[in-house]
Amino acid sequence: MSARILYGKEFAAQIKESARIEIEKLKNKFHVTPGLAVIIVGENPASQVYVRNKHKSCEELGINSVVVEMAETSTKEELLAKIDELNADKNIHGILVQLPLPDAIKNHSDEILNRIDPLKDVDGFHPMNVGKLVTGSPALVPCTPAGCVEMLNLAGIEIDGKRAVIIGRSNIVGKPMLHLLMAKNATVTVCHSHTKKLAEVTREADILVAAMGKPQFVKADMIKPGAVVIDVGINRIAPKKLVGDVDFDAAAEVASAITPVPGGVGLLTVAMLMKNVVTAVKLQIGV
Numbered sequence: 001m002s003a004r005i006l007y008g009k010e011f012a013a014q015i016k017e018s019a020r021i022e023i024e025k026l027k028n029k030f031h032v033t034p035g036l037a038v039i040i041v042g043e044n045p046a047s048q049v050y051v052r053n054k055h056k057s058c059e060e061l062g063i064n065s066v067v068v069e070m071a072e073t074s075t076k077e078e079l080l081a082k083i084d085e086l087n088a089d090k091n092i093h094g095i096l097v098q099l100p101l102p103d104a105i106k107n108h109s110d111e112i113l114n115r116i117d118p119l120k121d122v123d124g125f126h127p128m129n130v131g132k133l134v135t136g137s138p139a140l141v142p143c144t145p146a147g148c149v150e151m152l153n154l155a156g157i158e159i160d161g162k163r164a165v166i167i168g169r170s171n172i173v174g175k176p177m178l179h180l181l182m183a184k185n186a187t188v189t190v191c192h193s194h195t196k197k198l199a200e201v202t203r204e205a206d207i208l209v210a211a212m213g214k215p216q217f218v219k220a221d222m223i224k225p226g227a228v229v230i231d232v233g234i235n236r237i238a239p240k241k242l243v244g245d246v247d248f249d250a251a252a253e254v255a256s257a258i259t260p261v262p263g264g265v266g267l268l269t270v271a272m273l274m275k276n277v278v279t280a281v282k283l284q285i286g287v
């Protein structure tokens with residue numbers, strides 16, 4: 001079998017187009033121009049690329065984008081003060097602190113992220129937004145897993161009643177993905193580094209999500225024939241070679257549909273961020 005390849009580009013374009021229409025409405029009807037502030041601390045090259053992409057998407061869609069560049073040596077207090085300032089800024093509706101933070105303040109990441117006003121938390125990482133997702137009243141939801149689920153919807157792939165297996169239990173992908181898929185009535189298993197007989201579990205999946213950050217770890221014999229495979233990994237294995245967490249070529253012979261890396265779900269993350277900015281504006285102005 002040769003799988004249908006789910007390119008992120010076409011789905012991201014659809015999500016962005018509906019965000020663009022919503023943004024026009026916010027401007028015309030409510031005289032609000034959505035504003036997003038992205039804070040980047042230090043000079044991590046991958047983060048710089050991600051932040052540039054977010055800025056570009058904002059410009060395309062008519063969101064006022066502010067990139068706050070802070071020195072690698074910034075202290076926790078300086079970062080908290082900047083977040084306080086943005087929390088109070090009426091023209092800023094979304095705030096995102098690009099991760100990872102520099103080593104010197106990395107262990108304060110939770111305290112820093114928790115300082116963002118939950119209504120402006122377009123990453124969906126604040127405990128209040130995590131709690132809402134878990135209890136089934138989602139507000140702002142992490143962009144990457146939300147993008148994967150949106151892509152399945154747009155691709156016409158049924159989730160209801162399916163067995164879903166997620167490899168990886170991060171706060172950014174694995175855990176929110178569990179709740180999003182469960183909310184769509186999948187039966188979900190989360191695997192991780194301590195899971196015994198991993199391949200036996202993954203072979204039960206109708207929908208297999210790889211999000212553990214190990215290059216080409218998921219082999220063809222770990223996939224049930226006809227399964228849908230979502231690869232959230234981005235691993236640089238050579239200066240110009242990015243691969244996912246799935247051994248793509250072999251997996252594509254077994255799966256019915258699969259996302260490539262690059263060109264897969266990464267593009268959806270930015271599109272969902274744009275959608276979250278719209279949601280944040282609506283939450284703040286009460287429409």
Ligand code: GUN
Nearest residue numbers: 096097098099100123172
């Ligand atoms: N770094 C990698 N992924 C993400 C993300 O989804 N949000 C933020 N803020 N930083 C990231």
